[in-house]
Amino acid sequence: MAILKHIASKNADYGEAERYLIFQHDEYTQKPILDENGHMLIREEYYLDGINCDPFTFAAECQETNAYFHKNQSYNEIKSHHYIISFDPKDRDEHGLTGELAQQLGVEYAKKNFPGHQALVCTHTDGHNGSGNIHVHIVINSIRKYDTEPQPYMEFDRDSKAGYKHHLSDRYRIYLKQKVMDMCTANGLNQVDLLTPAERKISEKEYWAKRRGQKNLDKHNTELEKKGLTPRQTTFQTEKQYLRDAIDTVASQATSQEEFSRLLSKKYNITFKVSRGRYSYLHPNRSKYITGRSLGTLYEEKHLLQIFQENSTAQITKNPVPDISQVVNSLTQPVSPHTATTAEAPHTFLFIKSDLRLVTDLQHCIKAQQSQAYAQKVKLSNLKMMAQTVAYIQEHGFQSKEDLDAALSDASAQSTDARNTLKTTEDTLKNVNEQIHYTGQYLANKSIYSDYRKSRNKEKFYDDHRAELTLYESALRILKEKSQGNKLPTLKMLREEKNRLTELQAVQREDFNARREYERELRTVCSNVDIILGTSQVQNRQREHTQEKS
Structure with missing residues (x-):
């Protein structure tokens, strides 16, 4: 198969692209390989042509074109675009692909798809790491030198005029990929659909990161083996691959998005996290999320939701839901006083939240009534929730509907x-904070009040320090009101009391949150049971009515 890669470069040295195409470079560092005299080595086999220019100038x-149109003068401008068409290594042996033929195809491709641009077309036959795959490099100046005829992929009139930049839009990118596929198909070469997103998307950056990481790991392991040690890790794993492996494992087990998370x-x-229907994942060693789209279609919402539904259906098939009529009978039958048990909340309250959710009432769900597919999805979810509700009742030892209602009432209380x-x-802590505030205000102005008491001209001193004395008097009055005639507490005592109340507040808030979640869970169970009972009673009445008619 042939694939198309694109690289935009801001490097103003166009000669560097020429040197890369003609001379040998290290595949990892992209630096030229030098001989013993420090000279660059020419590639063993390459084919070079120029379009709208001489390849060696x-x-x-x-640079002349840029100067003529007064473009590409800024550091941040894109100076050139580098396209790479890599053919399948099997094409050499199976279909007779040669360097000459690949160069011919590359020149025709560049003339048709980059008209008006100065371009270098160079074919290499060595491939990366001696893989032998033939690939064609097409390097174009970002400024168009000549006017061209408008093409279907062009969005604006300037895209066909000289002096304007190469505009790679989404439509243009799709067009270029389609032309690569057409070229390979016409010449009988191996080819796959480049327009279909990959199930596991491996970018070029990730590919080279894995190659470098594996090389460093192998080097490290070799040193360990020389010392007589056994390496613990033999395969390097990128952060994206870590996410893929983890998602594959978890997705095979999860039955819902919540369980998956x-x-x-x-x-x-x-x-x-999910944002506007897009799945994203945060690696433990990163601070920025990686989208499911960048990992591949197997890690996006559409595929994963389908997996969750299949897992849920398989789980229901493996563990069938108990007959609803049996559930109704067990909950509505009177219970002997000797066997009845009432669920009581433990004194030291510990609550672990379950995945139990409300059963959807299809009769009042407008969306389910409008969409048969959505209604079927809701029915499967309801079956799962009913099974979990029954399991919850059995695990917690509720013998009747009265026990369940009593447990809910007790949890609510x-x-x-x-x-x-x-x-x-919280109210006590608020009062202590106020006392600390006014105590600080009282102590800050106490010395001024003492000076006021000692002053000979109290009226003048009061006028000069009216604000400080007012704060002192108001703080003293409020503190006395709060102490109710008792001795005023010291600032140290108040701070110690604040610390104690803060710790107590945290414990009580945690206890309250746990009890509130437990109450909500029991309400969910009761609501699900009411729906189950209501549905079963309607079915029983219909069955009895049918029997009476017969």
Whole structure:
């Protein structure tokens, strides 16, 4: 298969592109390879042509074009565009692809798709790391030298006029890929669909990072083996590959987006987020998210949601939902006093939140009524939630609907008590903070008040220090009101009390949050049971009515 790569360069030295095409360069560092005398080595086999320029004066002619149109004078401007067409290594043996034929195809491709530009077309037959894949380099000056005929991929009139820059739009990029596919198909070469997103997208940057990392790792392992040590890691893994492997493992287990996020965080310390339908993942060693799009289509919303639904369906098939009528009978049958148990909240409250959610009532869901596909999806989700609700009831030992309602009432009362206790502590802490504030205000102006008491001309002293004395008097009055005739507390005592109340507030808030979540979970269970009971009772009445008619 042939693939197309694009590199935009801001390097004003066009001669560097010529030197790269003609002389040998290290595949990792991209630096020229020198002989023993410090001279660059010419590539063993290459084919070079120029379009709208002489290939050996490409740099000078580009500079003349830039000067003529007064363009590419700024450091931040893109000076050239570098396209690489890499053919499948199998094309050499299976389809007779040679360097001459690849060069001919590359020249025709450049003339048709980069008209009006000065271009270098060079074919290399060595490939990366001796792989042998033939590839064609096309380097064009970003400024168009000649006017051309308008083409279908051009968005603006200036895209066909001289003196304007090469504009690589999305439409143009798709067009260029399509032309590569057409070229290979017409010449009987191996080719795949370049316009379909890759399932596992490996960018060129990631590819070379993996190559460099593996090379360094092999070197390190060799040194360890010389010392008689066994290397722990033999394969280098990029950050993106770490995410792919983790997502593949978790996605095969998760049945919902929430479970998927929880497992990623718990097992691999990966943070998952969804923004406007786009999945993103945060590697433990990074501060910036990596989008699912950059990882491949297997890591985006559409594919993963399908996997979650398949896992959920398989789980329901493996663990079938108990007959709803049996659930109804078990919850509505009277319970013997000897077997009845009431769920009581423990004194030291510990709550672990489950994935239980409300069952959707299809009769009142407008979206489900409008879309049959969505209704089917909701039905599968409801089956799963019903099964989890039944399992929850059995695990927590509820023997009847009355037990469940009593547990909810008790949890609600405990949640209310915890909220009131927390509110009392917060009010006390607020009062202590006010005392600290006014005590500080009182102590800051106490010396001025003492000087006022000692002054001979109190009226003049009061006028000069009216603000400070007013603050002192108001602080003293408020402190006395709060102490209710008792001795005023010291600032040290108040700060110690504040620290104690702050710690108590944190503990009480955690307790309140846990009890509130437990209450919400019981409400979800009760709501699901009501829907299950309501549905089953309607079915029973319909069944009894049918039997009466027969």
